[in-house]
Amino acid sequence: MIVVGAGLAGLVAAAEVADAGKRVILLEQEPPQSLGGQAWWSFGGLFLVDTPEQRRMGIKDSADLAWQDWLGSAAFDRDEDLWPRRWAEAYVQFAAGEKRSWLRAMGHRVFPVVGWAERGGGPADGHGNSVPRFHITWGTGPGVVEPFARRVQASPWSRSASGTASTPW
Ligand SMILES: Cc1cc2nc3c(=O)[nH]c(=O)nc-3n(C[C@H](O)[C@H](O)[C@H](O)COP(=O)(O)OP(=O)(O)OC[C@H]3O[C@@H](n4cnc5c(N)ncnc54)[C@H](O)[C@@H]3O)c2cc1C
Known part of the structure; x- marks a missing residue:
């Protein structure tokens, strides 16, 4: 499965798919430090x-x-x-x-x-x-993003296109 956008919606979808044992590609136009999209900046x-x-x-x-x-x-x-x-x-x-x-x-x-x-x-x-x-x-917005970003990054196939892991929270 390909998920476009690593905002909260994309992160939740990708985490659920990965945890179901399926391979998922998460495409994001922004750099890794923008993981979570608007949710990172939100009040949570x-x-x-x-x-x-x-x-x-x-x-x-x-x-x-x-x-x-x-x-x-x-x-x-x-x-x-x-x-x-x-x-x-x-x-x-x-x-x-x-x-x-x-x-x-x-x-x-x-x-x-x-x-x-x-x-x-x-x-x-x-x-x-x-x-x-x-x-x-x-923890407001970063506290919402963190569990899903953690799940996505913990997936066995997790790697960013640049090869760098990023944990913005
Ligand atoms: C300041 C602020 C405070 C908020 N406070 C709250 C709150 O307290 N409670 C609440 O419920 N909501 C709040 N919201 C709203 C909430 O944060 C958003 O509705 C939610 O995060 C949207 O998530 P999303 O994944 O749908 O979209 P987004 O976060 O917009 O993510 C979409 C992602 O897709 C990427 N993308 C888009 N097009 C492409 C493409 N063609 N190719 C690759 N990537 C692409 C974008 O770069 C982005 O990272 C707030 C929003 C803001 C800005």
């Missing part, structure tokens, strides 16, 4: 639903509430919204399910204060997140 805020961090702060959340909030913002109402809607449904289930434990198993950690990004109007029947769900990665 992740959408997670019904987490221990939220419960510790007294925030009551659920997959149903998150889906209601998502529908309030996305307003899927056209035929061509079918696949975006299916993707969103799967993503909300992932964010309320295995996303946190999957990341934790790779060493990812979150700051214990949950933020409230994309707040919208506040109520659960309007647009935006009706409760705080913005979980800030410990």
